Amino acid sequence: MSVEQETVEFEVGEQRQDYRFFTSIPTRWNDNDMLGHVNNVVYYSYFEAVVIQFLMQETAVDWVKGPVSPLAVETLCRFRRSLSFPMIVDAGLRVDKIGNTSVTYSIGLFPQDEDLISAYGHFVHVYVDRATEKPTPIPDDIRATYERFL
Amino acid sequence: MSVEQETVEFEVGEQRQDYRFFTSIPTRWNDNDMLGHVNNVVYYSYFEAVVIQFLMQETAVDWVKGPVSPLAVETLCRFRRSLSFPMIVDAGLRVDKIGNTSVTYSIGLFPQDEDLISAYGHFVHVYVDRATEKPTPIPDDIRATYERFL
Amino acid sequence: MSVEQETVEFEVGEQRQDYRFFTSIPTRWNDNDMLGHVNNVVYYSYFEAVVIQFLMQETAVDWVKGPVSPLAVETLCRFRRSLSFPMIVDAGLRVDKIGNTSVTYSIGLFPQDEDLISAYGHFVHVYVDRATEKPTPIPDDIRATYERFL
Amino acid sequence: MSVEQETVEFEVGEQRQDYRFFTSIPTRWNDNDMLGHVNNVVYYSYFEAVVIQFLMQETAVDWVKGPVSPLAVETLCRFRRSLSFPMIVDAGLRVDKIGNTSVTYSIGLFPQDEDLISAYGHFVHVYVDRATEKPTPIPDDIRATYERFL
Numbered sequence: 005m006s007v008e009q010e011t012v013e014f015e016v017g018e019q020r021q022d023y024r025f026f027t028s029i030p031t032r033w034n035d036n037d038m039l040g041h042v043n044n045v046v047y048y049s050y051f052e053a054v055v056i057q058f059l060m061q062e063t064a065v066d067w068v069k070g071p072v073s074p075l076a077v078e079t080l081c082r083f084r085r086s087l088s089f090p091m092i093v094d095a096g097l098r099v100d101k102i103g104n105t106s107v108t109y110s111i112g113l114f115p116q117d118e119d120l121i122s123a124y125g126h127f128v129h130v131y132v133d134r135a136t137e138k139p140t141p142i143p144d145d146i147r148a149t150y151e152r153f154l
Numbered sequence: 155m156s157v158e159q160e161t162v163e164f165e166v167g168e169q170r171q172d173y174r175f176f177t178s179i180p181t182r183w184n185d186n187d188m189l190g191h192v193n194n195v196v197y198y199s200y201f202e203a204v205v206i207q208f209l210m211q212e213t214a215v216d217w218v219k220g221p222v223s224p225l226a227v228e229t230l231c232r233f234r235r236s237l238s239f240p241m242i243v244d245a246g247l248r249v250d251k252i253g254n255t256s257v258t259y260s261i262g263l264f265p266q267d268e269d270l271i272s273a274y275g276h277f278v279h280v281y282v283d284r285a286t287e288k289p290t291p292i293p294d295d296i297r298a299t300y301e302r303f304l
Numbered sequence: 305m306s307v308e309q310e311t312v313e314f315e316v317g318e319q320r321q322d323y324r325f326f327t328s329i330p331t332r333w334n335d336n337d338m339l340g341h342v343n344n345v346v347y348y349s350y351f352e353a354v355v356i357q358f359l360m361q362e363t364a365v366d367w368v369k370g371p372v373s374p375l376a377v378e379t380l381c382r383f384r385r386s387l388s389f390p391m392i393v394d395a396g397l398r399v400d401k402i403g404n405t406s407v408t409y410s411i412g413l414f415p416q417d418e419d420l421i422s423a424y425g426h427f428v429h430v431y432v433d434r435a436t437e438k439p440t441p442i443p444d445d446i447r448a449t450y451e452r453f454l
Numbered sequence: 455m456s457v458e459q460e461t462v463e464f465e466v467g468e469q470r471q472d473y474r475f476f477t478s479i480p481t482r483w484n485d486n487d488m489l490g491h492v493n494n495v496v497y498y499s500y501f502e503a504v505v506i507q508f509l510m511q512e513t514a515v516d517w518v519k520g521p522v523s524p525l526a527v528e529t530l531c532r533f534r535r536s537l538s539f540p541m542i543v544d545a546g547l548r549v550d551k552i553g554n555t556s557v558t559y560s561i562g563l564f565p566q567d568e569d570l571i572s573a574y575g576h577f578v579h580v581y582v583d584r585a586t587e588k589p590t591p592i593p594d595d596i597r598a599t600y601e602r603f604l
Contacts (some may be wrong), residue, residue: 016296029480029482030479032479032503033338033502033503033530034337034343034499036337036344037334037336038218038333038336038338038340039217040338040518041200043334044197044229048194048195048198049195049482051171052482067189068188068490076233077232078229078230078231078232079230079231080228081228081229082227082228083226083228089511102359127390139530144299169479179330180330182329182331182352183487184352184493184495186487186488187486187488188486188487190488193483193484196484202332205334208335238362338518339517339518344498344526345498345499346495348498349495352494352495367489375533376494376533379530380528380530381525381528381529382528383526383528445604
């Protein structure tokens with residue numbers, strides 16, 4: 005029935021000092037679900053927010069129109085402690101692995117002014133040529149940025 | 155900087171026949187993002203939909219008010235081919251692993267009437283006692299259901 | 305302090321027979337908010353769903369790439385009875401007013417298999433030239449369709 | 455076919471000075487839809503954000519558990535100029551009308567540091583007794599707050 009066995013390994017950072025880049029995200033009322041906490045799905049929008057903020061602020065990637073752009077191929081989140089509205093979430097990112105065509109970001113979510121992590125995980129981008137949709141090497145300037153945030 | 159090494163292993167099913175329970179989810183216009191495809195975050199709402207539909211239809215779990223209820227502790231998704239609006243998504247689930255207090259569902263997303271998978275991943279529930287918030291054994295009747303969907 | 309007085313008038317249809325076109329929308333778990341009902345904001349995604357389904361099914365409008373496309377300029381919703389997950393919502397639409405460049409749809413939301421309305425409102429589209437972003441007359445073929453759904 | 459004629463009148467404020475209370479909302483990547491602008495539905499989540507922030511900051515209303523709580527009965531939005539990610543939206547609110555059991559807020563959305571309004575509308579709350587779900591007079595302390603924000 006199963007066709008292969010896969011392994012995901014990544015470095016876990018549980019403290020703020022384990023992350024290199026931060027953005028703050030105010031939760032919204034309808035981020036909460038019926039259980040009174042931020043819905044699990046919404047954590048990934050916070051992941052997305054810090055990745056996009058990082059790319060916008062630190063690189064020249066144009067992922068909407070550029071000829072080479074990053075495509076999400078895998079995301080993972082482990083939920084430790086609930087986040088909820090109202091709260092400001094600090095989302096931390098560091099670059100965990102840089103491959104030829106792909107990069108893995110480690111991400112951690114913290115309630116503002118708290119050191120105890122709420123959730124952590126990773127987000128893997130593969131760079132693709134927009135025309136062919138094939139993986140392509142990470143552009144040099146972006147790779148250099150990634151190296152600064154390892 | 156990193157505090158531990160973790161490993162995620164799960165059985166991958168790439169075909170419809172690898173799944174035991176299905177639900178159909180019409181995509182919505184605003185599931186699509188600026189790139190014209192379903193936003194990566196939204197795939198997890200499809201994961202959530204099939205897990206909840208499975209629990210509602212096949213078990214007596216009351217995860218809003220029951221004394222013992224399942225809590226998501228980890229989700230993962232690998233993105234292979236884009237989904238987009240308009241489209242109906244068939245979300246397949248099978249039970250991959252049953253522990254003492256936790257269960258891992260394998261999930262696959264297929265465009266309706268297609269056999270080629272778009273995305274797959276897993277979703278891990280831990281059963282907790284609502285009062286103490288501590289893990290507690292999976293109730294017997296629910297365990298029996300899980301065994302039927304292995 | 306206020307700069308003008310405005311008036312909104314529209315025909316209210318409270319019964320299924322008052323609508324000419326229907327689409328069915330399964331609610332999603334995270335459509336519900338902390339109060340256990342579909343969040344008010346989400347009703348507008350159901351409005352959007354029926355308008356888009358109507359345009360896709362009954363007209364040749366290409367609102368993403370066409371040279372002339374409809375732009376939402378006003379929406380309104382009155383909330384009468386709660387919708388909630390799990391439930392299938394039947395969204396009904398009829399064309400209420402056809403102007404030179406704009407069209408007003410009346411929309412009603414019903415729980416499936418119920419005749420009592422949950423919410424109703426309207427949605428106003430103005431046709432604009434994509435290049436100039438100026439209002440432009442409704443294309444004849446689309447106008448003809450609208451007339452059939454008055 | 456139609457059963458009644460209804461009229462909505464409200465005071466329009468097109469400038470920042472027309473509003474009495476503000477909150478800032480960073481847009482999110484997936485607030486944008488395929489057209490590259492904030493989806494119309496999402497404007498209502500900004501409306502909701504300013505109303506909730508106002509109630510949390512200025513009143514003692516507990517709309518999740520209190521015996522008397524406000525229920526949204528009508529919302530309306532007029533779209534003038536697009537909002538989009540990335541951008542911070544300043545949402546302004548003033549109290550427009552205070553009835554016996556209901557209150558109407560006027561709301562305006564502005565791109566941060568701009569005076570030209572993007573969208574405006576209103577949001578009507580009716581106070582209800584949670585047990586009976588019947589309208590009930592606005593509590594005196596909340597009414598006093600509303601009067602300060604007229």
